Amino acid sequence: MARVTAKRLPSVQYSHFRGRAIGVGTAAWILHRISGILLTIYLMMHIVVIGQSVRSKEAFDAALHFVQKPPFVVLDCALAGTVAYHALNGLRLISFDLGWGIRAQKLLFGISLILAVATFVVSLVAARSLL
Amino acid sequence: MAVVLRRENIATPRRSSLVERNVWPWILQRITGVVLVVLMAIHIIVNHFGNLDKVGKTINGVNHTDLIMFNDVAYRLGMAFWWVIDVALLAFVLFHGFNGIRNIALDMGLTDRAEKAVTAVLTVVGVIGFGFGIAALIAFRKY
Amino acid sequence: MAKLAVKILRYDPEKDPAPHHETYQVEYEKSTMVLDVLFMIKDFVDGSLTYRRSCRQGICGSCAMRVNDRERLTCYTRVAEIIGENGGEITIEPLANLPVIKDLVVDIGPFFAKYKAIKPYLIHDPNKPVPEKEYRVSKERTTHLQQFGACIQCGACYSACPILGSDDDYLGPAALAKAYRFANDPRDDARAERLKIVGNEIGVWRCHTIFNCTEVCPKGVEPTYAIQQLKRMTVQRKLGFR
8 A cells, every 4th residue: 555655744633622622621721821821911011011110200100091091990800800710720730730639620620710700800890980 | 624744753753852851840830820829919909909999089198090100109119028029920920921931832842942942032031021120110119 | 224424534645635524324223333334334335435443342442533523432432322413414534633544544653652652561670679479569559550551542532632733742641641550550660761751841741631631532541630640750759759
């Protein structure tokens, strides 16, 4: 039987996102990774914004005034929710690394997700005076 | 469903293996992660909810138009405790974030040389970020 | 007998420009397995259909394929049980992450090369005395190890792992689970050597506990659990205790 002898061999790859291919573990991983990337990008923007203090007190206050307008307050609450999800799922991963809770992995994911959404909602409520 | 072309001899790894490697990045990612849970909680609560009741009011001759203002931050950073917390937060979060990006790059399957290059670039960017951050923090203490 | 539409991914790399689905009409009854459907199509409809099979009783691991978007053993999967998943249609596709030789047959060579690389056999230290009587392993430990020894090397976990989708060098769940089976065997003297093989960025650090392998394994091996244990063992060794 003749084998394909090209230097590169074709294989099939399926999307992570199709139907039953998405399980709880995959969803948790994808959300963790996306939240991590978003938070790293946010971090770099944050350093730039807070870095306005180097220019002057007025520059800092002007920049902070801009990013405390109501649309940004909502984004900040979403940020809090993202941090909460990443942190809670991170703790879930650490529990696996310590050998605990592997068989309860779906439940732990559910708890992380619910608490993260709760964080978002609670921050919105707490910050309602700024909106 | 996609057709992906794989290199011919995928049974032989492109990287030098058979030794323990990347153990410390893995350990430190977990340690910084746990510490960050605490530091981030403190950071968000102190900065975003610390002065919530003072917004829009003038107290002691100081007008708090916004939740976060230079003077409030400078006052907090004048205390050694908060200064240490913020510097630690900066260092830990930069390490954790950039090490995470490094892991994503490693997931794509890098050769030894590519891995060294990625690590070098991320380290440099991380150190620069730390420099900017420290400069920003120091600026608060000048007043 | 009920009617069934079967969509199969056909691909001859030498002839076809790209893989394509072809649909066949067959009939099935209560006891029909997906493998029986493949037999029916090859015997009566299209003799060029190519697939692997052997024992037809779920123990040889030859017939692992992707059925309705999920890795399964076709000899072990009853059509009647999965007919509702995709609106009365069954889709059969080859395993992912391995080169396709033809139709549903993939080159399983890399899978076994990685399996071999972790040294799937007991290693005795020649400097240690051979015990007078037999090696004693407790019942609990034996039962625990048997779970990871139950692997039939079908490749379902290898296909299900998204990390292998982006990194061909990753050792993969089956190899790592077997590495754990031996590293945790009290009769084995080569734990340090085994941890060196797996304790790196093409071994355990690439596992992000996605759990796909655990979900698709037909034998309940739980490779994710094994890999987390290997991570612990690697760290413990690095930090100097145990």
